[in-house]
Amino acid sequence: MTIQNITLPLPEHLYLRFEQIAKATQQSMTDVLLHAVKVxxxxxxxxxxxxxxxxxxxxxxxxDKALWQIVRSQQSENEMNRYETLLHKNANETLASAEKDELNHLRQEANRLMLRKAHAAALLRWRGHQLPPADKL
Incomplete structure (x- = not known):
C-alpha cells in the first residue's frame, strides 16, 4: 500500500480537539486523524x-475508562423519586413556587446527565468500542 503525505490546514478548534483526543487515548495525532478520515x-x-x-x-x-463511568452513571433513587413526585404534583397543578424551582432544577440535572451519557457513549463508539444495549449497562 502506498502512503501519500498531505498538508492540511486545520482550524485551531479542530486541531485542539483532535489533540485532546490523542492525549486521552494515548495515540499519535496521525492515528487520530486517520481514524477521523475513515469514520x-x-x-x-x-x-x-x-x-x-x-x-x-x-x-x-x-x-475511555472515565467515559465508561459516565455512560454507566445514574441519578440517585431519591432524586428520581422526588422528580416523579414533583411531576405528579405539577400535573395536578398543586406545586408550590419553591417546588416549581426544584422541579426545574431536577429537570435540568436529568437533562445534563442524559446529554453527558449520550455524548460519552458517542465518543466511545467513535473510538471503536462496542456498547451493549442500554438495559445491559
Whole structure:
C-alpha cells in the first residue's frame, strides 16, 4: 500500500480537539486523524444548549475508562423519586413556587446527565468500542 503525505490546514478548534483526543487515548495525532478520515469526526457538542457545551467539550479529554463511568452513571433513587413526585404534583397543578424551582432544577440535572451519557457513549463508539444495549449497562 502506498502512503501519500498531505498538508492540511486545520482550524485551531479542530486541531485542539483532535489533540485532546490523542492525549486521552494515548495515540499519535496521525492515528487520530486517520481514524477521523475513515469514520468521520468525533460527535459534535456545539449544537446542544450553551449551558451544557463546556461540560460536553470537556468529555473529549477524558480517557475511555472515565467515559465508561459516565455512560454507566445514574441519578440517585431519591432524586428520581422526588422528580416523579414533583411531576405528579405539577400535573395536578398543586406545586408550590419553591417546588416549581426544584422541579426545574431536577429537570435540568436529568437533562445534563442524559446529554453527558449520550455524548460519552458517542465518543466511545467513535473510538471503536462496542456498547451493549442500554438495559445491559
Amino acid at each position: 468521520g469526526s468525533p460527535p459534535r457538542w456545539d449544537d446542544v444548549p450553551v449551558i451544557f457545551q463546556a461540560e460536553l467539550a470537556a468529555l473529549d479529554r477524558l480517557d
